[in-house]
Amino acid sequence: MKNSKIEVHTSGAALGAEVHNINLKDHLSDEAKETLRQALDDHEVIFFPDQNLDPNQQKEATRIFGPLLPSYTFFDHLDDDPEIELVINDKDKPPTGTARWHADLTWAKEPPGGTSLYARKLPGDGTGNTIWASMSAAYDALSDRMKSYLEGLEAVHSWDLLLDGRTKFLARSGEAFLNHKSKNPPIPQPVIRTHPRTGKKILNVNPTFTNHIVGLPRLESQGILEFLFCLPARPENQVRHKWHEGTLAVWDNTATQHTAVDDFYPQYRELTRVTFGGHGVPV
Numbered sequence: 001m002k003n004s005k006i007e008v009h010t011s012g013a014a015l016g017a018e019v020h021n022i023n024l025k026d027h028l029s030d031e032a033k034e035t036l037r038q039a040l041d042d043h044e045v046i047f048f049p050d051q052n053l054d055p056n057q058q059k060e061a062t063r064i065f066g067p068l069l070p071s072y073t074f075f076d077h078l079d080d081d082p083e084i085e086l087v088i089n090d091k092d093k094p095p096t097g098t099a100r101w102h103a104d105l106t107w108a109k110e111p112p113g114g115t116s117l118y119a120r121k122l123p124g125d126g127t128g129n130t131i132w133a134s135m136s137a138a139y140d141a142l143s144d145r146m147k148s149y150l151e152g153l154e155a156v157h158s159w160d161l162l163l164d165g166r167t168k169f170l171a172r173s174g175e176a177f178l179n180h181k182s183k184n185p186p187i188p189q190p191v192i193r194t195h196p197r198t199g200k201k202i203l204n205v206n207p208t209f210t211n212h213i214v215g216l217p218r219l220e221s222q223g224i225l226e227f228l229f230c231l232p233a234r235p236e237n238q239v240r241h242k243w244h245e246g247t248l249a250v251w252d253n254t255a256t257q258h259t260a261v262d263d264f265y266p267q268y269r270e271l272t273r274v275t276f277g278g279h280g281v282p283v
């Protein structure tokens with residue numbers, strides 16, 4: 001059995017690690033898969049450089065971390081395969097809506113456990129990075145008074161808070177958007193979540209999808225959220241990843257938030273995205 005000496009190198013103090021001495025196309029032992037799931041639990045986002053994966057191989061690698069989920073977003077699909085989303089930007093398709101701190105699909109009843117993103121074609125100048133932030137580290141740094149204030153509160157999350165910035169995006173998929181909106185009304189989520197695998201407490205509000213805290217006066221809710229929304233932007237909570245073609249990133253969508261860096265327009269960038277649920281429960 002190959003890949004018995006997987007190496008995990010920490011790349012950020014709060015989160016992030018590179019995984020070496022592994023070829024994701026190899027047949028991996030149960031022990032190797034458990035090592036990878038543990039690495040994701042420990043580091044919240046992990047990077048596999050120098051892989052050479054076709055879309056099906058990306059899906060297979062992603063299944064290590066949980067059962068695949070069909071897409072519920074408006075990214076294009078590969079050959080109508082809803083499990084592979086294409087994230088392609090160029091001069092005609094500027095990046096839209098992802099250059100803002102968020103966890104994916106927190107407006108859904110059951111947001112995904114995580115996501116894999118594979119770099120296929122990149123600008124040649126090192127632009128187009130992605131930044132992740134640890135929301136367990138953000139929680140840990142709160143005062144005990146703030147932790148107890150937030151405990152038990154819920155906040156409403158909604159898909160369409162930022163519609164104004166997505167006009168072009170929605171023009172391409174207006175009908176799908178309306179369908180989607182009717183199936184996904186605003187939903188309350190706990191402000192503090194306990195991670196189902198690690199038991200860590202997680203700050204679970206983000207400036208892209210969180211509208212207000214339930215039961216608080218409007219100004220108080222705005223003030224508290226404004227403070228909490230600043231926390232992923234703190235450098236000590238972050239790891240910034242400069243992509244190389246052939247790198248697969250896998251992140252824990254409960255424990256982290258992320259933002260694209262839209263500095264590569266109008267150059268071409270192509271990534272493929274696969275989403276998984278189950279928080280590490282393999283199919």
Ligand SMILES: [Fe+2]
Binds near residue numbers: 102103104258
């Ligand atoms: Fe995202």
